[in-house]
Amino acid sequence: MKLKSYQNLHVWSLLAVGVLGGCSVQPHGAIDARLDTEIQQIRAIDHHAHPVRVVAKGEAPDRGFDALPVDNMEPATDPIAFRPGNPLVAAAASALYSKQARPQTIDAKDEQYPAWVLDQAGVDVMFANRVDMGRSIQPPHFRWVPYADALLFPFDNSKLAARNSDRKAFFALEDQLRQRYFETAGAREPPATLAEYLNGVVTPTLERHKQGGAVAEKFEAAYLRSLAFDPVDRAAAERIYAQLRKSAPAEAEYKPLQDFLFRYVAAECGRLGMTVHLHTSAGAGGYFDVQGANPLLLESVLNDPSLRKTTFVMVHGGWPFIREAGALLTKPNAYLDFSIQPLLLSPAAVAANLRQWLEITPEKVMYGSDAYPYSPELGWEEASWISSRNAREALGIALTGMIRDGMVTRERALELARMVLRENARKLYGL
Numbered sequence: 184m185k186l187k188s189y190q191n192l193h194v195w196s197l198l199a200v201g202v203l204g205g206c207s208v209q210p211h212g213a214i215d216a217r218l219d220t221e222i223q224q225i226r227a228i229d230h231h232a233h234p235v236r237v238v239a240k241g242e243a244p245d246r247g248f249d250a251l252p253v254d255n256m257e258p259a260t261d262p263i264a265f266r267p268g269n270p271l272v273a274a275a276a277s278a279l280y281s282k283q284a285r286p287q288t289i290d291a292k293d294e295q296y297p298a299w300v301l302d303q304a305g306v307d308v309m310f311a312n313r314v315d316m317g318r319s320i321q322p323p324h325f326r327w328v329p330y331a332d333a334l335l336f337p338f339d340n341s342k343l344a345a346r347n348s349d350r351k352a353f354f355a356l357e358d359q360l361r362q363r364y365f366e367t368a369g370a371r372e373p374p375a376t377l378a379e380y381l382n383g384v385v386t387p388t389l390e391r392h393k394q395g396g397a398v399a400e401k402f403e404a405a406y407l408r409s410l411a412f413d414p415v416d417r418a419a420a421e422r423i424y425a426q427l428r429k430s431a432p433a434e435a436e437y438k439p440l441q442d443f444l445f446r447y448v449a450a451e452c453g454r455l456g457m458t459v460h461l462h463t464s465a466g467a468g469g470y471f472d473v474q475g476a477n478p479l480l481l482e483s484v485l486n487d488p489s490l491r492k493t494t495f496v497m498v499h500g501g502w503p504f505i506r507e508a509g510a511l512l513t514k515p516n517a518y519l520d521f522s523i524q525p526l527l528l529s530p531a532a533v534a535a536n537l538r539q540w541l542e543i544t545p546e547k548v549m550y551g552s553d554a555y556p557y558s559p560e561l562g563w564e565e566a567s568w569i570s571s572r573n574a575r576e577a578l579g580i581a582l583t584g585m586i587r588d589g590m591v592t593r594e595r596a597l598e599l600a601r602m603v604l605r606e607n608a609r610k611l612y613g614l
Contacts, residue, residue: 213531214579215586218593222575222600226307228608229571231328231460231498231522231551234311234563237289237296237319247314248556248563250330250360251353251403259469262527267560275565279303285562294319300564304571307605308614309554312401312460314360322396326612328460329392331400331448332407333361334385335441337373339431343407346434347470353406364388377417377424381447389451398612399458399496400448406466408434408441409475412484415443446490453493458611463508464499464523477501478508485514492516494611498551499523505536512544518611522551525573526566533577534584537603541581542590545599549608550574578603 236245246252279300280288289296297319301309311325336343336357344354365371368384392400404410420443427437449459463478465471478501484490497519501508511517519540524533540548552570554563582596591599608614 213583214576215583215593215596218582218586218596218600219579221597222579222604223305225305225575225601225604227305227550227571227574227604228614229301229304229306229309229522229552229554229567230496230520230549230608231312232309232554232563232567233313233556234297234300234309234320234325234554235556236317237294239318245317247317249312250314250332250401251356251406253467255352256349256468257470259467265527265557269561271569272561272565275568276560279564279568285564298324300567304552304567305575306552306567306571308608309567310398310551310608316396326614327392327395327397328399328401329395329397330360330403331389332403333357333364334388334448335404335444336361336407336437337380337384337444338427338437341431342433343437349468349470350407357407367391373428375428377421380424385444385448386451389448389455389457393455393457397457399460400452401460401462401498402445403462404445405462405464405476406468406471408438409472410461410463410477410480411475412442412445412481413439414446414483414487415439417443419443446484446487449484449490449493449495453490458494458496458518460496460498462499463497463501463504463519465503473503477504478511479504482511485511485517490516494518496520496549499553500536500540502527502536505539509540509543512540512547518547518549518607520549520551521574522570523553525570525577526553530573530576530580533573534580537577538581538584541585541599541603545602546607548603549611550604575604 233248235248238245292299301307301324308323309325310328311320312328313320314330316325316327336354340354340358344351365384368387370384374380374383389400420440423436423440427440452459461481463476465473466476478497481495485495494516495518497508497511497517500519500521502524508519512519521533521536524536537548552567554567554570556562557566578600582591582599585591586593586596
């Protein structure tokens, strides 16, 4: 999820934040104290974030932190949690910078600054959703997740962009990224046939990403269309490609080709050993199609026998479709992270969501922050710090409830905490 303004989290949650050895969270009344102490020591793997590079003097500001940054969207009604006045932002800034300002800290630490931010948040590895990596955002602390949406829209997208002002801005950005992929592949326009497009542009782009260190491909498709990627056979896709190549296709006639291309990309990701990440959540902007992001729309993809070698991660845990996302976790190739939720919701609310999943398939749930440069005050750094603290509190609340209800022992609860914060992602990606 991407929002332009920032979160006004519940004031009471500030009471759970203390500045003690890197700002560890003090035990909440609803959390087993021994469990809480152990949870604070776990070095997390942040499955979803948008870190910003440190730029050299004279260099333009970094814009590679998202394929679809939301700077120019029409105003929308932000949730209370993302309106100015968030006391946790001040707490995070104090913990990160003490009496220094952020720019002075960046200057002092230079290329080591992003890794230093992770250390302050108790994060070992962050998955960087970025168009490209670069100076200061590098392994081993950062792993690359590039974007594949542009590959689904090879033609003139003007009719898709005409739906509303947000999509107009988004498709302009997708067209730029698509052209970049074309030119890198040695093409100036869509090739004459679907086979040439697949073999000359799509597969080489994915292979370059893999060679560049990508661990997954990210789809922000819910900002552009629904997640209903229906099965379309190759022959039909070839005919549609030939018919639409020289036109500006309408949504209905364009969709089957996009559906085919999505499944092709997903299959190629499986072949290359990359996971597929999908935005499954309500999103930014007043025009966002919430029902089009329902994770249940992905069921035919998860059930496709030809895609069983591809792993899919429902980024953001499908909020507000929490139960729907949880029901899909029994699919062998389905996982989720709960990024954005520790920023958008209170720890108690996140705990309720976590518990539903932990009672069913705990090995499929991963921590994520969605750290993002939301505003001058709430940068990706503060968002990372706040999310890490709130997520640990939420996890403690959920697991303590399971202990008290006799569902797990304290030892098993600690094992589950390690799984969610670190081990599930480490195992899935072979880190």
